[in-house]
Amino acid sequence: MNKKIELKHGDGGLHTNKLIKDIFYRNFNNEILLKGRDSALIDLSKINNHKLAYTTDSYVVKPIFFPGGNIGSLAVCGTINDLTAAGATPYFLSVGFIIEEGFEIEKLNLIASTMGDICKNNNVRIVTGDTKVVEKNSLDQIFINTSGVGFVKKGFKPRQISIGDEIIVTGSIGDHGTVIGIERFDFGVDMNLKSDCAALNNILYELHEFLPKIKLMKDPTRGGIATILNEIANDMVVGVTIHENKIPIKNEVKGITELLGLDPYYLACEGRMILIVEKGYGNAVVNELRKLHNCKNSQIIGIIENSSSPYVCLETRIGGKRLLHILEESMLPRIC
Amino acid sequence: MNKKIELKHGDGGLHTNKLIKDIFYRNFNNEILLKGRDSALIDLSKINNHKLAYTTDSYVVKPIFFPGGNIGSLAVCGTINDLTAAGATPYFLSVGFIIEEGFEIEKLNLIASTMGDICKNNNVRIVTGDTKVVEKNSLDQIFINTSGVGFVKKGFKPRQISIGDEIIVTGSIGDHGTVIGIERFDFGVDMNLKSDCAALNNILYELHEFLPKIKLMKDPTRGGIATILNEIANDMVVGVTIHENKIPIKNEVKGITELLGLDPYYLACEGRMILIVEKGYGNAVVNELRKLHNCKNSQIIGIIENSSSPYVCLETRIGGKRLLHILEESMLPRIC
Incomplete structure (x- = not known):
């Protein structure tokens, strides 16, 4: 099959209906839809x-297709994660x-099937x-x-x-951003x-048991963990210190970001969560998180500090301090 | 002000936040947002x-701007009308x-302000x-x-x-589609x-009082009233006859559609509703509708007929019959 999307697929008539039934009903199959x-x-x-x-x-x-996913998986996971960060069980998506005229219907089907599977x-x-x-070209x-x-799940109550x-992160940072960087610059690295x-x-x-101990969750997508932590520091008027040697970063991410001049702290994650948990409960929460297949590398990466002027400070491996400022300009547009 | 949208307005950092506050918070102002x-x-x-x-x-x-509205008014009204057609009081929108890099911020502000006003x-x-x-160019x-x-409002219960x-339409048909046609073909007609x-x-x-008498509502957007009535005929396995001399069409729409070779029955309306009401209640419902500033020209335009093979038939002014088939290909893409 090498059929392409035509303008008539979007006109609300016969062909739109056929496309909806062939691709979307089949992949998103549920009685409400x-x-x-x-x-x-x-x-x-x-x-x-x-x-x-x-x-x-x-x-x-x-x-739109990249190692580990495609635009469809991003869309479904992103919305699920935004609801999750609010402490809400996701139920329904729109x-x-x-679509651009000429787009291959097989690609659309692939995207829809990924979305359907994740749902x-x-x-x-x-x-x-x-x-x-x-x-075409619009x-x-x-x-x-x-x-x-x-x-919102009962028991979840964001607090001061x-x-x-x-501060906990549920896995290695910058993977998504780095993958997009590699693809974009056409490295051809395998x-x-x-x-x-x-x-x-x-x-x-x-x-479940520890929900009342979670004070805040945020998914570090656009702008990465540096941006999210800056938002938290500014909103709450606190300082944040995180430790380089505790933050999970894959070697490939370290290597490639250095090569490309990207900063992993500002690179998007699309399957990680930052949690702020009540003092003394970090280890217990991390132990629970590590039971989940997608949170195995959870780590306590830092702590909330007293400060009337908000900051995010990275303590480096050799004991230096680097301030992570709020993002002024993205390194990589169209990351998600 | 002649400022333009830059890529950094979409990176989730400082500039995104400023844009959101300057344009969207100001125009959509409400405590949840x-x-x-x-x-x-x-x-x-x-x-x-x-x-x-x-x-x-x-x-x-x-x-994106046209006489009577812009892309923002379409977006807000379209969603409000879809909920209305389901008998639901609209509460919340996302x-x-x-936005394309280089888009003028003033235009964005104009669009957002229209949206805010309608809300x-x-x-x-x-x-x-x-x-x-x-x-740019993406x-x-x-x-x-x-x-x-x-x-969904209590009392509203779609029935067989x-x-x-x-069959009632709440006003003249094809206005939106014709306006877009005029703009698109750059007629320069005033x-x-x-x-x-x-x-x-x-x-x-x-x-309110007549809600239980309404069996179905649909807004005839893409594909116009011919498409909506075909959907109804097919879904319900009935025949539909409408009368040309009862259907409100403006003279300008008649003239221009003839000139452009467009068919008003297939042209989008963006502020009209088709209602199917219980036999004998058409006049009462029309009388109520006409009290509304945007439904003043409501008319009973036709009737549901018995048929095991669905059809939509237009009875012309001179007594002829014309079958309105389901749309095979749009006359005018990007109508909404």
Whole structure:
């Protein structure tokens, strides 16, 4: 099959309907979506929870396929992780595809099948969607928007951060950003490095007992952990110190980022979470996290400190200090 | 001000934050959004309703500004109207902007201010959003995705359509499509025709008493009323007959569509609703609808007929019959 998307696939008529049925219904298969309504109708009476979390993100990553994932896995995982960071079990997603005329339908199917698989594995349903097609050269291949609806787990209650609270990262940093860098600069290096792209909602279930000890969760996507920690420091008016020798970074990431002049602390992760946990509970939470296949390399990487002027400080391996400022300009656009 | 969007406005750092605060917080101003979380948190305990409606659409209209609206008004009204068609009071919207590098910030502000105004006038809040910027020539100016969450009004219960049920349209057809056609073909004609783009959620409040008599609502956007009526005929396995002399079409639309070789029955409306109401209640519903400023020209345009093979038939002014088939290929891409 080498069929291509044509403008008529986006006109709302026969061909749009066929595309939706062939590609999206088949891959996202669930009874709410298959009703084919413009609005999904969802009965919430069985969801005994009043606190709704609602989020959206658009994905414009380049290239759209990369080691460890594609634009579709980013879109689904990104929205699942945003809800997770809010302490919410993800339930329902919407998805909007904007596709360039001439895009191969087989590629679209591959993207949709990845999205469908991740949803299935994480008990999330794509219940409503939209497809638009634009003329050749009006868009670079395909962009995807997802939004998501979840309900905040009882027991999760973000609280004021205090001095001594511990900072955890759930795995190695910068993998996704580095992979995109390698692809973008067309290195042609053959290595095993893959994007860390993954859904992290299992954290909420595994940490069940410790949920009340989690004060804050954030996924360090665009701008990496340096940006996220700066946001936390500024919002909460605290200092943050993290330790280079505790932060998991893969050797390939170290090597390539040095070569490309990228800084791993500012590179996007797409399957990692930063957790701020109550002082004294860091080790217990890390032990729980390490039971999860996608959080095996969880580490306490730093601590919240007292300061009336916010900062993020990296203590280097040799005992030096480097301030990680808020990102002024991205090293790598279209990372997600 | 002639400032332009740069790639750094989309990198998640300082400049993204400034853009979000300057443009989006100011125009979409509400306390949920202003918390600045990745996921909006919404307390549903006061919404005494379990039936959630959830929808999404992307907007790629060209040109982005046109008489009667812009891409932002389309995005907000489109999502409000999709929820309305499901019988749901729209509450919360998400919005994702994808912007081409070099786009004028003043234009973005104009779009956002239109969106903010429509939300305010319709008691809807944009509670979460996302902004991405892509390099020059990777996208044609700006695309917007909106998703929306609402709750189905008690009393609204779509039911099986029966023979004799009456078909209502809430105003003149084809205005939006014709306006886009005029702009696209660069006619330079100076006329008063404007897009019908409007939010229609007031229908739900005005028709309160008659809600149980409404069997189905659909907004005839892409593909126009011919496409929507074909969907209804096919889904319900019925025939549909509509009468040319009862369908409100503006003279400008008649003239221009003839000139351009467009068919108004297939042209998008962005502020009209098709209602199927219980036999005998058409006049009463039309009388109520006409009280609304945006439904003044409501008309009963046809009737549901018995047929085991679905059809949509237009009875012409001179008594002829024309079958309106389902759209095979759009006359005008990027209409919304």
